[in-house]
Amino acid sequence: MPLTKTAAGHDSSSASAQSPAAPADLHAGRNRLVIGILIVSAFVVILNETIMSVALPTLMADLDISAASAQWLTTGFLLTMAVIIPVTGFLLQRFHTRQIFLLAMILFSAGTLLGAAAPGFAVLLIARVVQASGTAIMLPLLMTTAMTLVAPAARGRTMGNISIVISVAPAIGPTISGIILSALSWRFMFIIVLPIAVAALVLGAVKIQNVTEPRKVPLDVLSVILSAFAFGGLLYGLSAIGESASHAPAPVPPLLPFAVGVAALVLFIFRQVRLARVSAPLLDLRTFRSRNFSISIAMIAVSSIALFGSLIVLPIYMQSVLGLDTLTTGLMLLPGGLIMGVLSPVVGRIYDKAGPTALLVAGSVLVSASLWIMATALNADTPALMIPAVHVVLSIGLAMTFTPLFTSALGSLKPSLYSHGSAILNTVQQVMGGAGTALFVTLLSTGTADRLAQGAGELEATAAGVQTAFLAGACISLLAVAAGFFVRNPAAQGEAPLPAAH
Numbered sequence: 203m204p205l206t207k208t209a210a211g212h213d214s215s216s217a218s219a220q221s222p223a224a225p226a227d228l229h230a231g232r233n234r235l236v237i238g239i240l241i242v243s244a245f246v247v248i249l250n251e252t253i254m255s256v257a258l259p260t261l262m263a264d265l266d267i268s269a270a271s272a273q274w275l276t277t278g279f280l281l282t283m284a285v286i287i288p289v290t291g292f293l294l295q296r297f298h299t300r301q302i303f304l305l306a307m308i309l310f311s312a313g314t315l316l317g318a319a320a321p322g323f324a325v326l327l328i329a330r331v332v333q334a335s336g337t338a339i340m341l342p343l344l345m346t347t348a349m350t351l352v353a354p355a356a357r358g359r360t361m362g363n364i365s366i367v368i369s370v371a372p373a374i375g376p377t378i379s380g381i382i383l384s385a386l387s388w389r390f391m392f393i394i395v396l397p398i399a400v401a402a403l404v405l406g407a408v409k410i411q412n413v414t415e416p417r418k419v420p421l422d423v424l425s426v427i428l429s430a431f432a433f434g435g436l437l438y439g440l441s442a443i444g445e446s447a448s449h450a451p452a453p454v455p456p457l458l459p460f461a462v463g464v465a466a467l468v469l470f471i472f473r474q475v476r477l478a479r480v481s482a483p484l485l486d487l488r489t490f491r492s493r494n495f496s497i498s499i500a501m502i503a504v505s506s507i508a509l510f511g512s513l514i515v516l517p518i519y520m521q522s523v524l525g526l527d528t529l530t531t532g533l534m535l536l537p538g539g540l541i542m543g544v545l546s547p548v549v550g551r552i553y554d555k556a557g558p559t560a561l562l563v564a565g566s567v568l569v570s571a572s573l574w575i576m577a578t579a580l581n582a583d584t585p586a587l588m589i590p591a592v593h594v595v596l597s598i599g600l601a602m603t604f605t606p607l608f609t610s611a612l613g614s615l616k617p618s619l620y621s622h623g624s625a626i627l628n629t630v631q632q633v634m635g636g637a638g639t640a641l642f643v644t645l646l647s648t649g650t651a652d653r654l655a656q657g658a659g660e661l662e663a664t665a666a667g668v669q670t671a672f673l674a675g676a677c678i679s680l681l682a683v684a685a686g687f688f689v690r691n692p693a694a695q696g697e698a699p700l701p702a703a704h
Contacts, residue, residue, distance in 0.1 A: 507678060
């Protein structure tokens with residue numbers, strides 16, 4: 203098929219850079235295999251985003267490091283993700299599917315091996331950064347490939363499976379690490395993952411075929427630098443604000459990196475708008491011309507705040523207030539993660555038949571209701587069994603929101619914008635997940651300090667801080683309830699995919 207070019211040099215045919223050369227029905231088996239391998243591989247790499255959180259006390263004792271230093275094993279992972287994900291829009295256009303997959307899994311496997319053998323904290327931190335580099339590439343690759351290969355009528359089901367990777371893997375990471383640490387040393391968090399990662403690498407090297415056609419696009423180095431300062435600065439600043447609220451020493455004033463991030467983000471946006479007129483931007487912000495994409499991204503931001511904020515505060519409440527041990531804490535949060543995984547494909551099938559609106563409204567109401575319950579009912583005398591019950595409600599709500607949002611957001615774009623859309627989506631999720639963590643931790647710490655100043659006991663004060671954190675999340679969740687009414691099925695409403703360039 204001949205391809206026409208626009209003034210900016212982009213392919214205007216819908217069968218251009220992101221489309222397979224042959225009809226999809228001739229390659230259905232190949233496509234299912236490629237997506238299946240990517241889903242399994244992505245689950246393994248995303249799991250490591252939160253697997254270290256429960257292990258921090260153990261690492262502090264074994265490596266003789268402070269809490270502030272240990273926290274960098276998670277913060278460094280998230281920072282690396284935030285810096286690299288924006289570049290994946292370029293990588294997915296410039297290189298073959300198989301090349302990008304091998305790069306991602308080699309990086310992740312190498313980081314995992316280095317972590318298992320790390321002699322001290324410095325090497326372990328480097329290992330986490332290398333792991334995160336592979337993770338940052340894998341998730342946009344999965345989403346872009348799925349949108350390219352799967353017909354619109356079946357995308358909900360596929361995105362339901364992808365939601366297991368994006369939402370369930372981080373949710374069960376603390377549970378898995380708690381189980382491992384109850385019987386083995388922290389090194390086994392890497393040793394157990396390593397053969398699975400290598401097996402996925404070998405299977406992908408043998409089975410994955412190239413399903414997209416790369417094209418030559420320029421890489422704007424200044425945009426890469428600005429994006430690193432923007433998203434890295436925002437996430438580091440948010441993490442530093444959360445740490446300072448918990449009275450951890452900060453190497454720099456917490457607001458400084460945040461201010462640098464905001465300034466760099468403004469410059470980055472102006473740079474991308476200018477490049478869109480004359481060349482190829484690093485992230486094509488014309489995706490936001492789609493009303494559906496914009497509203498969906500806003501809801502993903504709110505849902506990420508709720509997910510990551512609750513993941514950090516609930517274990518603190520269960521251990522510090524209710525007195526539960528690490529293993530019990532992880533096991534009590536496991537049902538919610540499992541239910542989210544079971545429901546995500548079901549929600550995808552419902553989306554294919556009924557569209558996103560009803561799912562999003564019902565899901566956002568459940569998320570909001572669970573946060574309001576946590577904000578009003580969690581105290582020093584709360585029965586422990588109430589926690590998994592409320593967490594299950596929260597998980598059901600999140601399962602009903604993530605899949606429709608991913609599908610509606612990317613389905614509103616032209617195929618040549620899938621790579622940009624998935625990079626934006628994943629960047630927003632990482633940064634807003636960091637924002638949720640910082641917000642919840644800050645409010646938890648300040649709420650606790652206020653009650654201690656009033657003469658309350660330690661347990662009562664901590665419980666009050668937990669309620670303060672969840673109250674903020676509950677208020678923010680009301681925005682998602684309202685926005686859910688405005689998300690539509692792109693196919694049903696006849697929304698024309700956005701052009702790649704003008």
